Amino acid sequence: MDAHQFLVNSSLQFIEKASFTWQTPSNIALVKYWGKSEPQIPKNASISFTLNNCHTITTIEFEKIEKSDSVQFDMYFEGKKNEDFKPKIAKFFQRIAEYCPYIFEYKMIIHSQNSFPHSSGIASSASGLSAIAMCLTSLEQQLIPALNSDFVTKKASFLARLGSGSASRSIEGPLVVWGNHPEIEGSSDLFAVPFPHTIHSIFENYQDVILLVDKGEKQVSSTVGHELMHNHPFAENRFQQANENLTKLSKILQNGDIKNFINLVESEALTLHAMMLTSNPYFILMKPNTLEIIQKIWKYRSENQSNICFTLDAGANVHVLFPENEKQNVLQFIENELASFCHKNEYICDSVGFGAKKLENIKVR
Template sequence: MKESHFIPEKYLHNLKNGSVTWQSPSNIALVKYWGKYGQQNPKNASISFTLNNCNTLTELKYFLKDSQNQEFDFNVYFEGEKKDDFKPKIESFFERIEQYIPFLKHYRFEIHTSNTFPHSSGIASSASGMSAIALCIMSMEKLMLPEVSSDYFNQKASFLARLGSGSACRSIKGELIVWGAHENIQGSSQLFGIQYPYQVHDNFKNYQDTILLVDKGEKQVSSTVGHNLMKDHPFAEQRFQQANENLSKLIPVLEQGNVSEFIKIVESEALSLHAMMMTSMPYFILMKPNTLEIINRIWSYRKLQNSAICFTLDAGANVHVLYPENEKETVLVFIKNELAPFCKNGEFIIDQVGFGAIQK
């Protein structure tokens, strides 16, 4: 499939004024994507759990302009407060998607958005935020082209979201989403995320993710800068190969319910991501001392309790603690007693795998 597939020929209906609202979740990658080319294309395939409780609620109000001009016209409000500093990223997003959404300059927009999690908590707010905007825009297009199928709607929403933030393409649906062309995963694409097409053992149903907020400040390095550092990285090609091989290894692991192998792959992926940042030029250490303390305590608990608990990390200090639903009660006691003291103000977020975005 080519990008031109998402360019509409002609709209059947015109819209005047109205609003659409979507709630879209964040996600956490199990096999990481780190490194891109062209227009937000991934250098390797990735797979993620869609989250349930960590989401963004976005209302897009649209008003047909009296006269057309060559500028995008919009304002952004975050939790009721006007946020002009959010505008450059959305302006860039609109520029990237305009050829696929040709009505953007015909309307004045108000974007009202809020998160169920702290904005600076290190959770992928760009994934939930950009996917929510993409879904709102697709709802407008659906009103103009009612015959659009649900499959096309979801594919194009994921495609658009990717152009705003790469990982956002994995936040449209759930529970497991693959993004990036992979020879062993049928239907996988560089252009959009797909629902994982193969069997998943009951061991991985309703998987839990408790997010430990070690650091709530601004990122030490932005995702864009981090991805760009892969262009001249001495280990980049080996890393892309490793990620694709790990995704291949996950296929039988997910089917057979092999939790011990799942743990090895997921934790290795998290540490590999951080190893790439530590060996780039310039180099960054994104983990904090408390991140390492938490990891070591997770390892000790797993060994002593014969538990299936494990961790993963995004490009930051916070820790995602993953574990099966049948261990929820005991693991939460462990987290509250032994891990929460290493979080900023003792804060953590209890979440689990979800099923994707919802129109409100």
């Protein structure tokens, strides 16, 4: 399937008003992507756990207008009009305009809220932009009733990707692959797909506690970080390594080899930050408390024969991953020994989820 498949080729049955509400999750990559080309094409495939509790709920109200030369929309976040978010969303609408020409025919009122504090240091672009994409494709289904649900899901991921690459992985769950990979059937650079194999029971309902080490704005944005991979001396080897790691992880997820899961996932996290350390200009997103937490996780794992491990996104926060059967002990360990390294002792308990949910008879205000 190429991008032309997502163009609107059918006549549209315009309606005067519509409103849709979607809840879409954040996600955490196990094999990372770092480096992309336009338009939002990853340099390597990635795989992520879809989260459950960390999500965005978005309502878009559509009202038919005379066709405009620009997209007409207002943005409200947590109940208040928000002009700061508008430029990013406007850029997103520009990118998707050829695939969603109907956005010039409607005034949109967007209401959005997160289940986690916006200032918590958790990237909300994945959940936020995937929610907008789901609302848009819901409208498209109304305008073209013949569309099937499988196509709509793919198009939502395709659109979300054009706003934020990782947003493509927030439509489905519990494990999602984005990027063309020879051993993942149906995988594509254009949209994300569910991991196609049956996973071992040890990885079902996997737990993720997000330790909020730093709630400040990152010194280097992910967009800039991705761009620095273009001339990175280790870039090509990294892209090859990531694709090889996805092959390994695919087998691990199926056979339940949790020790190798731990090794691969932690290595991927540290390699991501190694790319930042060796960029030019170079930068560090980890904080001293990030390293303290990692050391304590390693110590706990060794002393308790635990299967706890960590991963990192492009920031200082630590995702503590562990199987459900260790939940009670690990949560006690986090409260007793790790919470003090978090900003105001804050952390979020989460687990693997199953993707976007349409919310009926609910509107965000």
